[in-house]
Amino acid sequence: MNTNFTTQEALENCITETNLPNFSPPYKGKVREVYDLGDNKLGIVVTDRISAFDFIMKQAIPFKGQILNQLAAFSFDKVNDIVPTHVIDVPHPNVTIAKKCETIPIEVVMRGYLTGHAWRVYKSGKRELCGVALPEGLKEHDKFPTPILTPATKAEEGHDQDISEEEIISNKIVKPALWNKIKEVAFKIFERGTKVAAEQGLILVDTKYEFGLYNGELTLIDEVHTTDSSRYFYLDGYQERQEKEEPQKQLSKEFLREWLMEHNFQGLEGQTLPDLPDEFRMEVFERYAELFEMLTGQEFKPVSVKDFDQELTDILNKHSN
Template sequence: MNLADQVLDVNDDLPIRTDKPVHSGKVRSVYWLTEQDSRRLIQEKGYDVPADAPLAIMVISDRISAFDCIWKGEQGLKGVPGKGAALNAISNHWFDLFKQKGLADSHILDVPHPLVWIVQKATPIKIEAICRSYITGSMWRAYENGEREFCGIALPEGLTKDSQLPEYLLTPSTKGILEGIPGVPAVDDVNITRQNIVDNFEAFNFKTVQDIDAYEALLKEGFNVISEALAPLGQIFVDTKFEFGYVKDAAGNDKLIYMDEVGTPDSSRIWDNNAYQQGNIVENSKEGFRQFLLNHFPDPDILLNKDRMAEREALTADNLLPLDTMTTLSKTYTDIAKTITGSPVHISQNPKQEIIDVLRAQYQLVD
């Protein structure tokens, strides 16, 4: 079997029954089900949602995104084998653990296939909720250059690169371009302070000011649950991005939930603890791939400078990455998924056909 055949790179052309445009992001595509199919599945499967709740099929791809670009490899590799299934498996594991610990539900109702979720429609909080336990990456670079305040929080003097912070640090940023908020530039992914959120909570989609406390608690609690679960596995949970939203349960009550993905190599930094104790950083996350790209090209500023986006896109289009880079990255994703979940990642030999078959046979969503 050709390695490229195992990769699901185009995931917005599946024959899933829908009467709305397919929304395709960097990694996932969302198919909104017809009202009739949503109602039927809610009734047949007993999902804890209102009878008229809109449902969607969310299909993850194996595409690899870094520095806001999609990268491809030699020998027709348009993604990383096993990456999508690894991300879904890890997220499913943490979402289940959060529920067991009594934290909060997620938007996921069902997992028909390793690359597929059935989700309920959520109203997203317009915040990238970032929690940090160590100072590294862009934060360290800013600290080294003299910055001591991050998102309105003052850091002490004397911190060293890759060292543990005195306590969890919450550094939220905007999700999407938000206009008309005093003191917040209308730019995607710009850092904000807690006071920005409190003063404009409705603009960020919070229903009440009190829900800001709830989201911060869920962020810290979720981070702590993952960190404590990773420690016996020899892994350090360095930092992560969570996303939150609102859904309604079957009784019509609003509830704040975790959404998107959590604790994955795409949304988090995860370090090998043994290597860290010896003074080395071994990444079990996409951060290692980012570092490879910065070292691989002679002018890394193209990847770091948003004003050079046209050059960056040309770099992506004109360069196929070495095959061993893509296979090493595949091993990073599948190995950490197996470590976390205890089960090997299912790598499909023909992922698109597998998805079509299961959605047709078990969910009657393909004509």
């Protein structure tokens, strides 16, 4: 990894928000800022903000947006023979021009291993998650006999809520035929993501997909197989660690959550969001860059965003009606 930036330059090279006087204000998510360009097109800016426990951290992570956006572009390209994706163009490391889709309000969570939320449910004694039966006799990070789909409702604010397939259909959130198509596609994408990861020495543990409709056609949107939407383990040594009941080596946002918990923050009432020290911000960047390089087999080469607002204005003007 060759950044050609000093640590101080990297820390100052963060996009925390965009400010374009000639465009309507964007929709601001936790990480992305989305501009409506007309003609069913969106300009999506992936900032360097980072969130955990549904809170945006006060400090940004250098180059995180570039890594996330380019990793998503790489992964969208790997699955576009399975399902159409929303990507039209990636004109800048931080920017994607995308189709404006009608969002399907379900997060499609695929799990290959008993980790994270699934493990917490299992550890509490329950043997069902989102209507899916979980086998007896598993320990944390064990592989499921076959991957499982555990949907969640997309919350505008606060936490997403688990939901079963039966509830999705009975509550008429998604029509049965469309849900069956989503399910079929999700398993295929997860299988592809698992294969791509394994070829690079990684395990795709779990991930989430979001879908929309573009001219009535099912389309994969948001991001796919990135550090923010997925959890990865190192393949090398996985089995030995399981047998010895040692923690698995992860490449995910989990280490940020662990750091926050060590600093007495889990997003609960009365807790104070801690500042991220510069040294830790660089450590987070290095984790993101490591996953990018492992998964893509390419060197991560960051670019300066000193004149980003002007560059973004030019890009959005070019793609606007």
